[in-house]
Amino acid sequence: MKGNLRLSFFLAVKNTLHQKPLFALIVLIITLSFVSATIVSATILGFVNALNNQIIDYSHGSILIEPKEDAIFIDDALEKLDKIRRVPGVIAATRRYSFGAALFKKDREAAGFGFFGIDPLEEKKVSKVYRYMKQGEYLTPKDRGEIIIGSEVAGGGEQLWFAEEDTLSARVGDKIRVSFANGVEREFHTKGIFNPRDIYSTSFSYITIQDAEEILGVSGKASLIAVRVPKGTESYYVKRFKELGINDVFKTWEDKLSTSAIVISMFGTINILLSTVGLFIVFVTVFVIIYINLAHKRRQIGILKAIGINEKVITQSYTIQSMIYGASGIIAGVILIKAMTAYWAVHPLNTSLGFVTPELSASSIIIASIMLFISSIIGGYIPSFKAAKEDIIKLIWD
Amino acid sequence: MPKAIVEAKDLKKIYRMGKVDVPALGGVNVDIREGEYVAIMGPSGSGKSTLLHLLALLDTPSSGRIFIEGTDVSDMSEDEKSSFRLNRLGYIFQEYNILAELTALENTYLPAMMQGKNKSEYTKLGREALELVDMGDRAHHLPSELSGGEQQRVSIARALINKPRILFADEPTANLDSRSSHSILNLFRKLNKELGLTVAMVTHEPEDTKIVDRVLNLKDGLITNILKSPTILNCEHCNCKVYEDGAITRTREGKTHVFCSENCAESFEAE
Numbered sequence: 001m002k003g004n005l006r007l008s009f010f011l012a013v014k015n016t017l018h019q020k021p022l023f024a025l026i027v028l029i030i031t032l033s034f035v036s037a038t039i040v041s042a043t044i045l046g047f048v049n050a051l052n053n054q055i056i057d058y059s060h061g062s063i064l065i066e067p068k069e070d071a072i073f074i075d076d077a078l079e080k081l082d083k084i085r086r087v088p089g090v091i092a093a094t095r096r097y098s099f100g101a102a103l104f105k106k107d108r109e110a111a112g113f114g115f116f117g118i119d120p121l122e123e124k125k126v127s128k129v130y131r132y133m134k135q136g137e138y139l140t141p142k143d144r145g146e147i148i149i150g151s152e153v154a155g156g157g158e159q160l161w162f163a164e165e166d167t168l169s170a171r172v173g174d175k176i177r178v179s180f181a182n183g184v185e186r187e188f189h190t191k192g193i194f195n196p197r198d199i200y201s202t203s204f205s206y207i208t209i210q211d212a213e214e215i216l217g218v219s220g221k222a223s224l225i226a227v228r229v230p231k232g233t234e235s236y237y238v239k240r241f242k243e244l245g246i247n248d249v250f251k252t253w254e255d256k257l258s259t260s261a262i263v264i265s266m267f268g269t270i271n272i273l274l275s276t277v278g279l280f281i282v283f284v285t286v287f288v289i290i291y292i293n294l295a296h297k298r299r300q301i302g303i304l305k306a307i308g309i310n311e312k313v314i315t316q317s318y319t320i321q322s323m324i325y326g327a328s329g330i331i332a333g334v335i336l337i338k339a340m341t342a343y344w345a346v347h348p349l350n351t352s353l354g355f356v357t358p359e360l361s362a363s364s365i366i367i368a369s370i371m372l373f374i375s376s377i378i379g380g381y382i383p384s385f386k387a388a389k390e391d392i393i394k395l396i397w398d
Numbered sequence: 399m400p401k402a403i404v405e406a407k408d409l410k411k412i413y414r415m416g417k418v419d420v421p422a423l424g425g426v427n428v429d430i431r432e433g434e435y436v437a438i439m440g441p442s443g444s445g446k447s448t449l450l451h452l453l454a455l456l457d458t459p460s461s462g463r464i465f466i467e468g469t470d471v472s473d474m475s476e477d478e479k480s481s482f483r484l485n486r487l488g489y490i491f492q493e494y495n496i497l498a499e500l501t502a503l504e505n506t507y508l509p510a511m512m513q514g515k516n517k518s519e520y521t522k523l524g525r526e527a528l529e530l531v532d533m534g535d536r537a538h539h540l541p542s543e544l545s546g547g548e549q550q551r552v553s554i555a556r557a558l559i560n561k562p563r564i565l566f567a568d569e570p571t572a573n574l575d576s577r578s579s580h581s582i583l584n585l586f587r588k589l590n591k592e593l594g595l596t597v598a599m600v601t602h603e604p605e606d607t608k609i610v611d612r613v614l615n616l617k618d619g620l621i622t623n624i625l626k627s628p629t630i631l632n633c634e635h636c637n638c639k640v641y642e643d644g645a646i647t648r649t650r651e652g653k654t655h656v657f658c659s660e661n662c663a664e665s666f667e668a669e
Contacts, residue, residue, distance in 0.1 A: 008510070014504070175434060304497075306491075306495075307510075307556060308481070308484025396495070
């Protein structure tokens with residue numbers, strides 16, 4: 001048995017090394033098959049992660065604290081913020097006022113998905129919107145009567161959802177009239193237009209918290225408290241905040257997925273479909289390549305049989321050879337896809353849904369590797385088993 | 399008289415070509431004795447290669463029985479046949495048939511590896527087998543670096559490494575030049591004489607049979623005659639080779655003249 005396996009390995013290695021160009025070609029095909037099977041999954045995972053991160057980075061933060069069901073505002077917001085910021089590990093926390101508002105510029109009207117009064121300095125620690133000013137500048141604490149508008153509301157041709165005629169067609173310096181749900185109307189000077197290229201914040205508008213409190217006629221309260229904590233620790237901090245006596249409504253970014261949940265769920269379904277089809281194609285491709293390669297070895301199999309090498313050793317040998325092809329292709333594929341994702345981490349794909357960094361999950365690598373390896377084994381085993389069972393005369397002389 | 403090492407009884411082989419049955423052997427009875435050097439001859443399609451394949455367990459007869467060293471091998475499983483070929487038979491193909499990716503030494507020691515011998519054992523045996531066929535100095539050459547005659551020597555070394563009792567050779571010199579052919583045939587004779595190896599060889603060259611003990615002549619799937627220690631003569635009319643046993647003779651003026659056929663004899667007489 002040991003001798004048989006040694007002979008199988010010997011023949012497999014010799015055969016593989018003797019045909020270096022063929023070996024390189026087969027490995028290249030398996031490598032590309034591996035990449036094609038995983039790249040879709042990596043891109044979709046990248047999209048899903050990008051959408052998730054957009055919620056955290058540009059709109060909700062990691063944890064959003066809302067007023068209790070029967071309240072309009074969070075009372076003692078400054079005191080609560082202080083408590084939250086003191087919890088070790090909390091990166092930042094800020095309060096916001098949220099409005100129902102319609103925006104007008106001359107005869108044009110636009111309704112965004114969110115209108116907020118913010119503390120510009122604290123907001124910068126929670127939200128990354130300030131990094132994506134398309135025109136003008138971000139708010140400062142001293143600003144009064146200034147507004148910054150998301151590109152989806154401002155218009156200008158970069159909108160994902162809104163037609164240009166449904167936007168304000170605003171530029172920096174334009175006067176924007178805002179009609180609030182409480183009946184107050186105010187005119188603001190457009191200080192900046194931002195476009196982080198996400199599907200949420202581009203339809204938001206921001207004014208300073210001082211303007212917001214003046215419009216609402218309140219002080220030291222908040223409609224929302226946005227908290228930023230390390231990703232994955234949200235539940236832990238929600239528990240900690242509750243222990244501190246903050247008994248408002250806590251929602252993590254995952255609870256706020258709503259619209260993106262549909263997109264993410266759709267992506268998930270597409271991912272499963274494409275990955276399944278992709279892996280099946282890979283399975284067939286690898287099987288066919290190895291099958292065809294072995295079909296040319298019939299004479300060699302006949303010679304081996306004629307000199308007394310038994311069928312088991314022959315089948316084992318070609319199966320091992322296929323496993324060498326498969327393993328080499330998988331290793332090269334993993335290296336290639338890792339290199340590609342490393343590149344994308346530095347140079348994300350610029351898509352209409354924002355910047356996307358394709359990421360490979362360990363599970364998709366493992367599934368693709370297992371599928372490829374199994375197809376290599378089957379691709380080597382079936383033809384060699386069939387050939388080894390054939391008559392020597394047919395193998396050598398047909 | 400030495401005992402029979404290979405015996406075939408009423409051996410038939412029918413090939414199926416589409417819907418037609420084509421008989422290749424029509425009931426051959428033959429025995430090859432221990433230490434004998436036998437040539438199997440006959441025109442193309444006579445069934446000589448088929449007979450060799452059956453005797454060497456490369457193919458299965460349609461009916462009839464084969465005994466090798468007294469063992470009935472007719473009903474053996476594929477695994478048993480494989481083991482029999484490995485341990486007791488040697489086979490040499492017409493077209494060298496050594497593996498292109500292995501060196502001469504590696505090609506030679508494959509059967510010994512299959513037997514489960516350790517590396518030092520099979521390497522030593524491989525070298526000895528190559529020495530035996532005068533290929534010791536070419537052990538590490540790939541087939542692509544060897545001449546046809548050298549490749550055939552490697553295949554002979556491979557056939558000999560497990561010290562078989564019988565060596566089967568299917569037109570081993572057909573693809574070789576006359577010098578290489580002569581050398582290979584002499585090597586068979588040497589192995590036959592010095593090691594007592596039984597040799598059964600298919601050939602179509604009457605010249606090749608000069609050094610054999612017996613010639614089995616096949617025609618249309620049957621053995622037509624068996625010639626013992628044949629002497630080859632030249633037809634005095636057309637100059638072709640002819641066995642002494644099968645030659646046509648005419649006597650003129652007290653001298654015997656030899657011909658390959660009645661036609662040649664008649665032509666001679668008419669001159």
